[in-house]
């Protein structure tokens with residue numbers, strides 16, 4: 468069997484993963500033609516826009532696209548053509564939590580993976596390496612193989628690989644340039660190992676060999692769920708400790724610092740927060756819970772479920788703290804929420820903790836003013852409508868104002884919430900903000916300091932709190 472050399476790559480799914488990942492492959496492998504395809508025409512048009520108004524905000528991404536688009540990087544809605552021409556196909560479609568049917572609320576919805584796989588089977592006229600890039604439940608590759616083999620033409624073969632993505636939004640380009648590891652799972656057959664080598668050769672154009680890990684298919688699939696579950700578990704652990712800190716007077720930043728100094732624990736992912744957000748942590752843990760239950764491991768399922776429950780608790784605990792701090796009612800009060808994205812340096816709002824907080828504030832009939840440097844107004848209205856399904860958008864709009872600067876958001880407010888750790892919030896002139904906040908009659912500065920500080924203590928960046936000196 469001749470060694471496979473990848474010359475043309477197709478990526479199905481031009482989203483947060485497919486777009487940046489394959490753009491970086493195109494940059495680092497000028498000898499490979501990369502075509503990223505999607506059914507969503509508006510998204511593809513944005514990737515192709517003459518002024519590089521790409522559909523996702525990610526530092527460094529536009530630079531990469533500028534260097535390769537039209538050279539060896541193409542974006543298209545012609546899925547079939549890209550499949551036909553490619554030697555290697557990444558399947559990088561969404562795998563959200565199922566909303567109905569068996570496993571609803573826990574299992575991954577594999578509908579998009581299945582239709583992409585069926586399309587490959589229907590269209591391909593030559594052998595392909597098909598790579599699972601999406602995060603999927605353990606043994607999904609087996610279902611993909613069954614679909615592909617049942618439909619393959621004589622003389623064509625499909626080799627399935629698992630190559631989960633570990634990039635984080637906001638640092639995607641840096642993560643892709645210098646990944647901690649690239650993980651490739653394959654069947655341990657001669658053909659499987661050969662396909663694995665072909666993909667490893669692509670990454671070897673810029674990733675050191677010792678960082679390219681090759682394992683079995685099922686281990687690779689499970690490692691992705693395990694990595695996300697363990698990262699989220701650290702956040703829930705520190706958030707659980709933050710509740711104890713607030714009850715005892717200990718300082719969570721000091722505890723986190725002290726604990727993280729232990730080299731066996733390490734300092735990363737120990738930042739107490741309003742709760743983790745993003746499209747993946749909750750979805751992937753629920754997926755693991757479902758897998759554990761399906762395997763008749765109820766204790767294991769309960770263990771991982773608790774990570775998500777703690778996260779929900781943290782979000783509602785924070786809303787309650789805001790209400791408590793504002794004298795047990797926020798009805799008719801004005802609250803500024805700085806940051807709507809689920810983390811800094813992204814415009815992504817999926818599962819953002821800010822959405823839960825604002826939903827809670829609206830249900831208490833507070834007025835909310837929102838500012839986020841990247842999230843569009845349209846996206847905010849869509850997210851709030853989905854979060855408050857029984858409230859008409861017109862009613863929501865009477866309670867919510869969206870503004871275009873942090874200072875504007877903070878003027879004449881009773882409380883300010885920093886929900887996303889955007890760096891620009893560090894640079895705000897907080898003394899001016901404080902001077903322009905609403906005050907109730909008879910209240911002294913100290914109450915205001917307590918109020919503002921209480922809110923800030925929950926912000927994602929302890930730096931803000933530590934540098935902050937309001938009211939002194």
Ligand SMILES: NC(=O)C1=CN([C@@H]2O[C@H](COP(=O)(O)OP(=O)(O)OC[C@H]3O[C@@H](n4cnc5c(N)ncnc54)[C@H](O)[C@@H]3O)[C@@H](O)[C@H]2O)C=CC1
Nearest residue numbers: 480481482483484505506507560561562579583601602632
């Ligand atoms: N967002 C992230 O930071 C990360 C996501 N992942 C995983 O990567 C996968 C993709 O995630 P995102 O890129 O965030 O999703 P996304 O929703 O941004 O992008 C998926 C794209 O696939 C397209 N699509 C769906 N079915 C299609 C089909 N049959 N043919 C052509 N296009 C199709 C959709 O139109 C959409 O544009 C998920 O499994 C996710 O869990 C993994 C690591 C990081």
Ligand SMILES: O=C(O)[C@H]1O[C@H](OP(=O)(O)OP(=O)(O)OC[C@H]2O[C@@H](n3ccc(=O)[nH]c3=O)[C@H](O)[C@@H]2O)[C@H](O)[C@@H](O)[C@@H]1O
Nearest residue numbers: 632633634635636702736737738740743744745747809810
């Ligand atoms: O599979 C995925 O989608 C990705 O999920 C996460 O990446 P991402 O969700 O983009 O961003 P993170 O930096 O992990 O942050 C997730 C959430 O946790 C919060 N967080 C993070 C760190 C921390 O110490 N505390 C904390 O509350 C963040 O503010 C954010 O809301 C993982 O970090 C990636 O490795 C993984 O590829």
